[in-house]
Structure formats: structure tokens, C-alpha cells
Amino acid sequence: MPTEAISEAILLIASVVLIATLASALYISIGYISGATISSSLHNSQKLLTQVQIVFATNISSTTLYVYIQNIGEYPVYNFALGTLYFGLENQEQPIGYGGPAPSWSTNTQVLNPGSTAQITITLSSSLVKGSFYTVMYVTPNGVSSSYTFEVT
Amino acid sequence: MALSQVAAFGLISMIAISAFLLIQTVSQSAQALYDSSLQSFKSMQQNAQQTLIHILKVSVSSNTLFVYLANNGSTNLYDFIHFAVIVKYYANVSGTPLLSVSLYSFSKNPSQYQWTSVYGEIFPHTVGVLKIVLPYPPYDSRSGIVVVSTNYGPYAVWSGAL
Numbered sequence: 684m685p686t687e688a689i690s691e692a693i694l695l696i697a698s699v700v701l702i703a704t705l706a707s708a709l710y711i712s713i714g715y716i717s718g719a720t721i722s723s724s725l726h727n728s729q730k731l732l733t734q735v736q737i738v739f740a741t742n743i744s745s746t747t748l749y750v751y752i753q754n755i756g757e758y759p760v761y762n763f764a765l766g767t768l769y770f771g772l773e774n775q776e777q778p779i780g781y782g783g784p785a786p787s788w789s790t791n792t793q794v795l796n797p798g799s800t801a802q803i804t805i806t807l808s809s810s811l812v813k814g815s816f817y818t819v820m821y822v823t824p825n826g827v828s829s830s831y832t833f834e835v836t
Numbered sequence: 837m838a839l840s841q842v843a844a845f846g847l848i849s850m851i852a853i854s855a856f857l858l859i860q861t862v863s864q865s866a867q868a869l870y871d872s873s874l875q876s877f878k879s880m881q882q883n884a885q886q887t888l889i890h891i892l893k894v895s896v897s898s899n900t901l902f903v904y905l906a907n908n909g910s911t912n913l914y915d916f917i918h919f920a921v922i923v924k925y926y927a928n929v930s931g932t933p934l935l936s937v938s939l940y941s942f943s944k945n946p947s948q949y950q951w952t953s954v955y956g957e958i959f960p961h962t963v964g965v966l967k968i969v970l971p972y973p974p975y976d977s978r979s980g981i982v983v984v985s986t987n988y989g990p991y992a993v994w995s996g997a998l
Contacts, residue, residue: 691838691839691840694838694840695839695840695843697840698840698841698847699843699844699847702844702847702851705848706847706851709855710855713859713862716862717858717859717862720862720863720866721862721866723866724865724866724867724869724870728869728870731870731873731877732876732877732880734880736989736991738920738922738983738985738991739924739981739993741924741981749937751920751922753920753985753989755880755884755987755988756880757880798917798918798987800939800985
């Protein structure tokens with residue numbers, strides 16, 4: 684009888700230890716999955732509510748352009764300068780770096796709030812060709828884009 | 837049934853139920869968040885689809901532009917602070933034409949680089965007048981461009997001699 688009780692106690696302790704190990708592993712996994720699910724949902728929600736549009740783009744000299752981007756969504760575009768800008772002749776756009784030597788782009792906007800409009804200045808290393816069509820495209824850091832094609836005058 | 841078996845079964849059942857509840861709660865929260873955003877997105881799309889503006893004409897008086905804006909959609913235009921108004925024109929700076937491209941901000945009492953809606957809110961199927969104050973008068977009959985973009989997204993462009 685005492686032997687049985689000792690065996691039962693050992694089995695009980697072993698069960699509790701094993702189940703505790705299993706439970707901790709399970710809860711850690713659920714924690715990761717939950718975090719990823721919420722994060723993914725948040726990302727998709729933010730992306731859904733992020734909308735930008737290039738309202739106007741024009742050249743002010745043969746190597747300088749102004750581009751105006753309006754936030755028509757409901758979510759701010761944080762780190763606006765971390766977005767990607769593409770520019771070039773229509774269907775031949777190339778990415779342009781932020782700041783630094785030409786070709787480059789710059790802006791004073793850090794956060795583009797809903798309803799706000801940012802001005803981007805593009806400085807080129809070679810002259811634009813009059814009468815040709817150029818396309819500018821801006822992609823926000825969370826992957827929402829807008830493009831605009833215009834004729835150089 | 838031995839005590840250890842009962843305890844093990846009980847603990848495992850408890851863990852399984854709590855894990856299930858936890859996953860369900862997280863899943864419902866994520867879905868609720870996405871559903872809420874989807875509703876806002878649909879509302880944004882609907883407003884954009886129902887907004888339609890046209891610039892009927894632009895007149896100049898010294899350094900002030902009057903833009904006659906027709907609201908041909910079914911949304912009321914009133915959130916002017918979130919509009920984008922851009923003017924590209926040749927300014928007459930001491931008799932010399934100087935290209936000016938600027939974004940104008942909304943103000944109830946506009947000064948240079950600002951604009952206002954003369955009659956306030958622009959209702960559907962009416963024509964509003966936007967008063968834009970330029971930094972300098974336009975250079976004699978040079979071409980200019982006026983862009984007015986609503987807070988919902990749709991915009992209108994006018995180009996012609998100013």
C-alpha cells in the first residue's frame with residue numbers, strides 16, 4: 684500500500700511537470716501566433732487606410748521638378764522620406780535616392796497626415812527633354828503607391 | 837481511476853480549453869480590427885466615387901484669382917483645410933516674368949499663398965468661388981495652371997491664360 688502511494692505520488696509529480704512543460708511550450712507558441720496575427724491584421728488595416736495621390740508634378744527648370752503628394756487616406760504616412768520615388772521617361776522610370784548628389788529628391792515633410800499635401804523637389808543630373816512625357820511614382824514605406832505622368836514644357 | 841490520471845486529464849483539459857479561448861479571442865480581435873478598417877475604407881471609396889468637381893472658369897483681379905468650382909457630385913465640400921490648391925503661373929515681379937509654382941493653404945481671411953471659399957460650403961449641384969491670393973499679379977496673359985484637389989481625392993485642373 685505505501686509502495687502504491689509512493690508510485691502514485693511520483694506519477695502525479697511527473698504528470699504535473701510534463702504538463703507544465705507542455706503548457707509553457709504551447710502558450711509560448713500561441714503568444715507568437717497571436718502576436719503575428721495581430722501584427723498582420725494591424726499592417727493590413729493600416730495599408731487599407733493609407734491612400735496617397737500625386738496631385739500635380741511639373742518642372743520649374745530643365746533639371747528641377749516639383750511634385751505634390753496629397754494624403755487622401757485616414758492614416759498618416761510616417762517617415763515620409765523613407766518612401767521610394769521613381770522617376771523617368773514614361774515606362775522607363777528608375778528609383779531615385781533621397782538626398783545626396785543628383786539625381787535625388789528631397790522634402791521637408793516627415794509625417795504626411797491625412798488631408799495634408801507634401802511638396803517633393805526632384806533634382807536631376809541631366810536635362811529634361813521638352814515635349815517628352817515623364818512619370819513620377821511615389822511608394823509609401825508601407826507599400827501604397829501613386830503615379831503621375833506629365834509633359835515637360 | 838488513479839489520482840495522477842485524474843490530475844493529468846484535468847490539467848490537460850484546462851490547458852486545451854484556455855488555449856482554445858485564447859486563440860479565439862486573438863482571432864476575433866484581429867478580425868474586428870480589420871473589419872473596422874474595411875468599413876472606413878469602403879466609406880472613403882464611396883465618398884471618392886460620389887465626388888466630382890470641375891473648374892468652370894478662372895478670372896484675375898490684380899494678384900487675386902477667382903476660381904469658379906462646380907460641385908457635380910453628391911458630397912458636400914466643406915473640409916477645405918484638407919484640400920490641395922496648387923497654382924503654376926508666371927508672376928509679374930517688377931515687370932519681369934518669374935515662374936511660380938506653389939501650394940496654397942486654406943484661410944478664412946487669405947493673404948499671399950492662401951485661399952478661401954467665398955461662399956463657404958459648396959453643396960452638390962452648385963458652383964462655389966475660390967479666392968486665391970497670389971504673391972504677385974500674373975504676367976500679362978502668360979499661361980497658368982490651377983489644381984484643386986478635394987479631401988476625398990477627386991481633383992480638377994484648369995489651364996489657360998491668366
